[in-house]
Amino acid sequence: MHFPLLLIPLLHPLTTHALNITTPQPNNPFAPSPLPPSHAQSDGDAIVSLFQTLGRTTVWTLISQTPFQGDTYEPEGIVRLGPSRYIVSAGEYTLPTIPYGKVINGTDRTAGAGFAHLIVFSGNGTRIADVTLTKPGEVEYHNGGIDFDGEWIWCTIAQYRPNTTAHVVRVDPRTLEQTTILRYDDHLGGIVHDVQRGSITTLNWGARNASTFDLRRRPGGYGWNAGVAKAASVVRNPSYFVDYQDCKFLGHSRLYNGRAVMLCSGVATIGSGASSYNLGGVAIVDVETMVPLMEVPITMRSVLGTPVTQNPVEVSVEDGKLRLYFLPDQHTSILYVYEAQPDSPYEF
Template structure:
């Protein structure tokens, strides 16, 4: 293992704000991320992904392309971005390392239903074969906010929400430079946030709260925010209630302003709904402004441990004209499941309840 001290010292000389960064580099012989960084989905394949989504349905055949074991403890993976340029492929995974569990109260205390627990927020870098490249810890010991949720890449930065691991609590939005893993706090929010995307065109950021029941919009051009002042929360420009109870979204990717949906800002989200022993997985295209899903598809595949493959992170790509999903549902010993949608009709005539 390579000691991180030399890297941290070098980064601190260039970026003083990164001096407290705790990063362990396991493979100093390979680049941390591709250079140059690739463009985002919104800048490249977003419209093609949206178009291919229209061919999906209940009877879509998902072909298994690869099952890739990721090296080391992956903690609880929450979000993922895939960066590819030339022959360099990297998966950057947001994850929560939990040192003490949250404990449910018998009543609501200060607006929430459980104790804060304790842990650390991570961004872990893997190559396309699952080898561990680096592990960056973004939060200090004892931080109340340590849950790193769904993430997105806008072509320059990775966007994260780091929150208390309980509903109706607090969170902050962080922007991370993937070339250094330097994290910079952008704004603080008076609610748990579990996901975020950034629209470069409008400079809006869209965040999702606990269970993705609400979506909030913040315009960074309009904000007179001061992220350095703890306890100073930024009010969103708008809050939209999620009208769908199909699944709770965990991780989203911004697809851009879609011509298919009259130039509305669209994000692709994945998630699950757990009801006792029944677990439903699904993916959706969602209007980021209104939280209205414009298309939804159930996903039936499960991991080796029986969880829906959409339980945690998702990434998406178009490969040889086919829609490909990258999914990592399991904790600690994680496998990256890669599936490709087989061409064919999305329509399923009739239903399980009878004829039309």
Template structure:
């Protein structure tokens, strides 16, 4: 199926991806009926387990799964059932380059570059099931950010690969990879999270410095006009730049506030630091957070980009896919932290 532009793609209520390469034609793209999302289904257990994490927590690597083929730059991951992983990825064919001399044009400091947004489907053994290209050659929006799965759809953004630019919120049917465009945004956005209880969709801007919120109960502006967010909240934490987030729910322990689990990295003083956090969706205040120091076999912090979380056999399990192009899924479970964990200062 071919379209003349990204706008044409957006004007259709629900369309197939521009190009889908199916590598296992006898294998369904996703289990049917679709299972509940592991993160939201296990919300209270995940929050309770997270409360036991700390700097002394020992993380046990329970599984490594090599993902077949070129994964480009993985940005987000969702686990749908026990045997399907969906990965959002960016294939870059021309780099973004600075305008130079501190030049800013239309609010951004660099040229757009070029590339394609992908959704890649893998089975539980890492074998490629399908690879869907979501954008056409020459589309200015081609950066597929962090994703979320709500039990029916995968929520994602396709954005320009530069700050202070534009993005399009989409939802993807995992059974068919049909894409529905929701609204157009006058800023770079990623890390889409759908709060199924309120109808809110929250998205993170470049560097996760702000979270912007839209509500699906309101009619958006007709594409390609921009829809203004209902609120924009500044991220008060500079500890971690969140890359990929998952909606957890409204747990009782946090007074039924909506929360998400996020992972990310920060580079400061020539050091890269990884972290996981449970974040208040309304205020962006981290309600609990823990540093993560594990690295992939290629030397990348595991919290670089994709993350998913679930309770498996009664244990917290976190899924990381940190490396570009040649990607391995690292699956960790935490062992108990020291009951005498203290800060790092001296008396």
């Protein structure tokens, strides 16, 4: 179902940062023109329907492996603007965080230091542009999962530690210019934008809580004048299957009676020590309640041994088949594209 973009009152941004951008391919545009529709505007219902055919015995066929040029730092999220452009959110860490060994002022480690990036790649992995979204010395530098709503890319930039602070920015994929929308007193990771409702939903450290903000409310209603927003709702994630890292908004699903749903992927460490195992998974999640409506384990690993669901995920439907896009490894990254072969309707 196609919904027009709402004219929500974002004419009162908190800040617009000057760009620090490198363009190895200066003659290549950052994004295709026109921009492709979002999942909610195009294939969201098809993705949800095809997801129903997945299970533990699904055969995932590797369609392609595309090396992405240059240092990708730690990739956190990815959006696919058609077959010719990928935009990756990433964290560059110049000073590691150090665990306290106890909780101090609500968190468990030092702030560390680094920079938040968005990096643009062509369909063949050529590096087109790299924009730094933060300035030296900023304590919020972790750029988490990202979402594309048909016009803007939505990002969360947070301290790289739990129970701290973050801010939300929207980025124009055509220019890579960013606008800060709100600030919040918690770590924020994944984010999705529900255009129909005019709201954003963000996930905190480990995706344990989801905070939703109504963007149609006037500044002042959230304490925007003071620079810190108050969420319209905060719900606890009832699933401990995996910790969601990156999500994509799929719209209001006909299959689920109009519920707002998102596709999320992530990892979780099961057990400890030598017996521990990093489990990967992908789920269709109710945005309002965080209840997983369907979830499947993902066991594939990169050539370096990393679970493919470790952070960025994208999705598409190609010739009636579901494809997932993963970028799991740090610094030297390969985009893995897998296509699902539907399960038997009777799985034993």
